[in-house]
Amino acid sequence: MAYSSRSCGRCNHERRSGFMKWLCNFLKGPKPGEPNRRRSQVTAGEEEDALWHQRPVRPKNDPPRNDNEELDRAIAESLAEDAKPPKEKNHKGDNNDEDLARAIQDSLNMNPYTPYNPYAPSQAQPRGHRVCGGCKHEIGHGHYLSCMGIYWHPQCFRCISCGHPIRETEFTLLGTDPYHKLCYKELHHPKCDVCLQFIPTNRSGLIEYRAHPFWGQKYCPLHEHDRTARCCSCEKMEPRNTKYMSLGDGRSLCMECLGSAVMDTGECQPLYHSIRDYYEGMNMKLDQQIPMLLVERQALNEAMEGESRGPHHMPETRGLCLSEEQTVSSILRRPRIGGNRFLDMRTQPQKLTRRCEVTAILVLYGLPRLLTGSILAHELMHGWLRLKGYRNLNAKVEEGICQVMSYLWLESEILPSSSRHAQPSSSYASSSSSSYPPTSSKKGGISHTEKKLGEFFMHQIANDTSTAYGDGFRTAYAAVNKYGLRQTLNHIRLTGGFPV
Numbered sequence: 001m002a003y004s005s006r007s008c009g010r011c012n013h014e015r016r017s018g019f020m021k022w023l024c025n026f027l028k029g030p031k032p033g034e035p036n037r038r039r040s041q042v043t044a045g046e047e048e049d050a051l052w053h054q055r056p057v058r059p060k061n062d063p064p065r066n067d068n069e070e071l072d073r074a075i076a077e078s079l080a081e082d083a084k085p086p087k088e089k090n091h092k093g094d095n096n097d098e099d100l101a102r103a104i105q106d107s108l109n110m111n112p113y114t115p116y117n118p119y120a121p122s123q124a125q126p127r128g129h130r131v132c133g134g135c136k137h138e139i140g141h142g143h144y145l146s147c148m149g150i151y152w153h154p155q156c157f158r159c160i161s162c163g164h165p166i167r168e169t170e171f172t173l174l175g176t177d178p179y180h181k182l183c184y185k186e187l188h189h190p191k192c193d194v195c196l197q198f199i200p201t202n203r204s205g206l207i208e209y210r211a212h213p214f215w216g217q218k219y220c221p222l223h224e225h226d227r228t229a230r231c232c233s234c235e236k237m238e239p240r241n242t243k244y245m246s247l248g249d250g251r252s253l254c255m256e257c258l259g260s261a262v263m264d265t266g267e268c269q270p271l272y273h274s275i276r277d278y279y280e281g282m283n284m285k286l287d288q289q290i291p292m293l294l295v296e297r298q299a300l301n302e303a304m305e306g307e308s309r310g311p312h313h314m315p316e317t318r319g320l321c322l323s324e325e326q327t328v329s330s331i332l333r334r335p336r337i338g339g340n341r342f343l344d345m346r347t348q349p350q351k352l353t354r355r356c357e358v359t360a361i362l363v364l365y366g367l368p369r370l371l372t373g374s375i376l377a378h379e380l381m382h383g384w385l386r387l388k389g390y391r392n393l394n395a396k397v398e399e400g401i402c403q404v405m406s407y408l409w410l411e412s413e414i415l416p417s418s419s420r421h422a423q424p425s426s427s428y429a430s431s432s433s434s435s436y437p438p439t440s441s442k443k444g445g446i447s448h449t450e451k452k453l454g455e456f457f458m459h460q461i462a463n464d465t466s467t468a469y470g471d472g473f474r475t476a477y478a479a480v481n482k483y484g485l486r487q488t489l490n491h492i493r494l495t496g497g498f499p500v
Contacts (some may be wrong), residue, residue, distance in 0.1 A: 160174075213459075217237060296329070311345065321382035400468070
């Protein structure tokens with residue numbers, strides 16, 4: 001019986017050793033050199049390709065063939081181990097438990113069936129590793145706030161704008177900077193430059209506003225229809241905290257444009273003579289003395305109706321080159337300012353007689369010096385063309401070349417001489433008998449505000465959308481840049497069009 005008991009114990013031990021050997025072999029996987037029949041581990045970069053190239057899924061009731069082969073091999077090895085003599089097996093039995101533990105640990109470390117999840121949350125760091133987004137110190141024990149992976153001490157969670165603590169449940173986070181909702185709106189929500197209020201959203205919930213293409217002035221769309229005053233010179237809309245000057249004829253003038261406004265005929269004469277000198281410097285001297293008058297809006301419109309020549313005028317007429325005899329009321333003395341309007345306007349009727357092809361040049365009063373000068377340069381070119389015998393020009397050609405002269409004069413006023421020589425438009429100098437560059441007609445130069453106005457007037461000319469003034473200017477300007485002013489004018493005289 002004793003022998004029988006020892007024999008059964010040894011048998012059980014051998015069976016257990018064989019099972020452990022099989023289990024160890026199964027968990028450790030294939031030996032070096034053997035093909036791996038397990039599923040390969042999919043890394044982050046390989047997962048997408050692996051999903052596209054995986055084999056068809058077998059039915060649940062049909063065990064995988066590779067696993068069956070693995071199991072059969074392990075059982076065969078276990079049976080072969082049992083068939084060995086006891087002395088060959090016993091010296092390995094003591095390490096079975098250790099091998100089993102190591103195999104289980106290795107199997108757990110492999111974890112080939114865990115899919116890659118790029119959106120899995122990162123493991124929470126220990127409290128000691130959290131750094132306050134406000135004071136930048138480590139957050140120890142106690143309360144803290146967390147949002148979008150950023151942590152704060154409660155007392156450090158303050159609005160970047162006003163500096164006060166944020167205690168509301170709703171706030172705005174810009175990058176890592178927290179704001180009260182109202183503070184963020186005050187800083188980043190666009191405000192109307194007219195009513196000075198936040199621009200409201202439209203029916204779609206979007207912020208909709210208008211903006212001036214040159215000045216960038218933002219305003220609510222409704223101000224285009226609520227009779228908000230607009231400067232007749234720079235086109236800026238009147239803010240609610242500012243008063244524009246009323247010219248009494250439906251026009252308004254902002255304070256910046258009012259600072260250099262030309263208000264009567266006598267005040268405009270020096271500017272007029274400086275532009276005649278500019279033409280003479282371009283070898284385009286006007287031999288006749290053409291009268292120039294500053295007039296009100298109504299007088300200019302009446303003169304335009306009586307002018308049978310030249311049906312092409314801008315929608316808002318600011319200047320006119322007369323060819324017919326008329327009686328026109330010109331502004332004799334600069335009006336005085338009372339409140340936000342002009343008072344005591346003195347006019348004088350003047351009969352214009354025709355002594356040549358041009359009777360007079362009329363310009364609208366109350367415009368800034370640079371705008372008045374650009375109008376004079378334009379109208380003088382009309383007079384020069386008529387006096388030099390340029391007949392029957394179409395609107396695009398005549399208005400286009402006149403706009404070029406207006407643009408070149410503005411350029412000579414606001415750009416330094418060195419910059420003007422670098423401009424393509426300076427090619428007129430090569431075709432002129434006089435090589436000295438035109439100089440500014442205003443002694444001491446111009447202010448920054450006036451320079452910006454001049455740039456705006458040039459922007460208006462260059463971006464005009466009309467056929468005669470806009471397309472005509474761009475075609476004429478390209479021809480002058482390519483061939484020079486003199487050759488372009490000669491081509492117009494011969495063909496009635498611009499050189500290509």
